[in-house]
Amino acid sequence: MNIIELIRSRVEAIRSSTGQTPIEIVNQIIQSTDEKGQLITTGPFLGIEINEPLLSRALITYRTELQRVVAMEDGIFRHRGIENGYTLSENEDTCWGTYYNRLIHQDRNREDLRRIIDECNVLVQQFLPQPAQNADRRGLVIGQVQSGKTTIFNGVISAAADMGFNLIIVLSGTLESLRTQTQKRIMKDVTTPWAAKSNTPFYFTWISHPDDPGLATASRQASHVLTDLSNQGRRQVAIGVFLKNASVLTNLRGFLNTISRADQPNIRALVIDDEADQATPNAGVNRHTITAINRGIKLLIIPTPQNSCPTQGRASYLGFTATPFANLLNEAGDETLYPKDFLYFLRSSERYFGPWQLFGNPDEVEGEETIIPLDLIRILSDEDIDATVPQTGRPRPTYRPAVTPGLRKAIRWYSIAASARRVTDPESWSTMLIHTSSKTSDHQALFGVVSTFCNDLLFDWSENRQEWRTLWDEETQRVSLGNFSEAFPRYGVPAPVEYPEWNQLEELMEQVIRDIRIKIDNSLFGGPERLRYSDEAPSSDKLQIAIGGNTLSRGLTLEGLVSSYFARRFTPQSAYDTLLQMGRWFGFRQGYELLSRLWTTEYLRNAFRDLVIMEVNLRKSMQLYLQGLSPARKAPVITRMPTMAITRKSVMGNTAIVEADYSGAAPQTISFVNEQEWLQNNLAITLELLQHIEQYIVTPLPDQRRLIYNDVPVSLIIEFIRNFNFWPMTNTFNKRHMLDFIERNDNLYKYWSIVVMGGTGTRTRTFGAGEYTVKMINRSRIKGPDEIISRLPIDINLKSLRATRDLLSDRSDLFTEGLKETEIWGIRRANQLNPILIIYPIDRNSIYNPPPNTASTNYRVDLNAVEDIIGISLVMNPPGGQQGAIGVSLNLEDVYTNDEEADSNPDLPDPLS
16 A cells, blocks of 8 residues: 555545545645544554655645546536545556556557546546445446547556456457457456566456457356455456357356355446447337347346346446447436446547548537648549449349449559558558448459459559559648648647658559458458458558458457548438448558548538537537536437438437527537628628617727627527528528527527627728728638639638637626636626627638748638628527427436436336346
8 A cells, every 4th residue: 555545545434424525535634634643643554654745745646636537527427426536546566557557658648648547537536436335337438439448448447456346347349350359458458467467466367268259267167267356365356358249148147146155245346338339229128128138238237136147236337439329319217228327528639530630620619720621531423432332222233343433543542551651660551441331242242343453453553653653642732741730730749650752662562562462351251351450460461451341340440541432322211320430440540640541422421520510519518418417317418410310210219309409509600602692691681780780889899809789689680590691501500490499588588799700801891880890800711622722612611710719709808718618608607698699700802821830731721702701600598498409318207316316217117037
């Protein structure tokens, strides 16, 4: 034991009797001479040399770590009071410290290491119970696809073992390839380094086989294998990674039931459910039945007399997923896996290639003007789609795929990128993904034509070398280190790798082409044709083109993914969570940051943009409405999008269509149609509105850069919105829903403020009766893909319009730097401020001026508009008791009686037996 552990033990003792938070207790100890004296007196009896200066420094260090978690409160939703005072120790005498030391040697930068510590601290402090409490808790952690969730839950496993948990079960999807990959990762990063240490307080015993989905032990009797679970001298921690498979779960439960009767009361179990949205939700919820896998997981966790298991009531269940929609819309109650106690959004690494970096951030996100997506996406033509994507219909037309111009470019780019990777790292993996269908017969047909094309690739390279060079020149101009920094402004070190010279990769090209292997990855192929990654593979086996469907869409990391051809047919009945999981191009690209490309359809690009908006809306709505509440008290609302279903219909249980709530929202217009009539309409109705409200202007004017009008009647606002032209593809301004919401809440939106924001440009514009003027705003725009600069743009995208400070543009005296949006809504509520219509008059002749000391990029260009642009933002009222329209939420009415206890779900009458 060290000083921090001594302090933590004392904090836990006080917390269990008083219910105070750990930070409150630490502050009391710091102020209490008696408490500090007791710790100093106790230390020597536990082998701890301690004095007042050492204790004071340790208390401050411990409080700082607790405060870091409190500072991340915006992403945590749980019962108040369940947090414990445990903090992670980087001392290598702990399993967490050993794991952390391994992370340090994985070439991670300081910021990323700090993020991992913070995330694990949150999960350990805010979710895991102290083992002595024997608590049954259920939580869900939401990350992003390929964003490093395994790194986080490996940290949680290490900390749980330190805390006294003695049984850790990881459920790892439904594919053996993913299960094997997960177990070997835990062995490599957690259990093997710990086993190499001497005199450890506990040891791990694997109960799952690394290369087989069954149990690791030949004996089916746990009492023969797990003999030290209760050993206070050197305890045993059983650990296993298992498939989500009904028979596997049944066998596991049978094995656990043979733990000795004496040890069963001492079980402290943690169940981690990776890919928690896959197979875990009850797909029989609408038929009042329970699907086999859902039942198998529940029987590990939920007390069920007819089917007992020693882990029931003694296990904490923590799901991890990038697509939480099914988990949040499935079912609720004591007999379910709904995350009643805890919900948390992981933060992404600054080095993560995510939806924002590829598809852009949505209109309403503030402070992200520098996050401009990398130009990695190539839109396929109708010819490409028709020739590579199977047709639908009954009878289904025979699939006869062909290598089209788009697929040819994707394969050529793969070969070029693989050569570029070998220049900088001769032992590197390079993978290409081709995904056009879920059917195994289609994979076989595509395998044939791609193999034929690649067999002739050397000839293509020899005969069409100039076309390959042209592709290289075009791609390296579109994606460069200059615009990389706009998508990753805080990428850190190691810095992204620059392109090699053409002649360097040209020298390697012939050998690269010879080394390319075409693989099929689906449920029918298990032989050498299937995609595999091995640390022992020679470099000649590390270039793979993978053709597949669903088996490539879950968890499995495609090493060195530099080219993706993704062209599935989706319909409005398809599910967003299914689509997002197919995004294998998300992830980390250290060492080949500039090389990844995605060939896809316009429809799918727009669908992924919708997904970004859904995710941001979910996070924002929870931050506004669930602070201080657990998911058992208020179910999250998931935005509905017109182009696809949220999740599979079979797992959407007792849900309700809830009215989309615009309270706490501040949508802004960032995109405009560059047509004179379209823009002039907005200019005309703006001037007309301001002429009608001269009597409401605030005098004297607060400054020369804005005009403010107070207590403007809502009827004028409604008329303005009704006549305003919004960009037709916007997801944030649905005119009908917005007006419906305002009219439903007319008592709260009776009076508005209007702010006309001015800029620093040279042109001025007269508003109102002639005496009030503001300078026009200078705004550059984002260059469109494949845009020809000499022509006028069809659409104008500003990327961002409103700054965070503009949320208090009507009362700038209340704004201070560093305020969070949630704090601003609190200020607006406390001061009972009106909602605001903010008007931004933008000069059509705006020029792009790069910020000082930064290089110009090819992403931002002069505005080049045919008319002055009127941009607007609506700052709605803070949240609280307002009605509106359209989202989906799980119905929790009469399900949970209070924050701590839950009733059975009346919609699930079947017992678990």
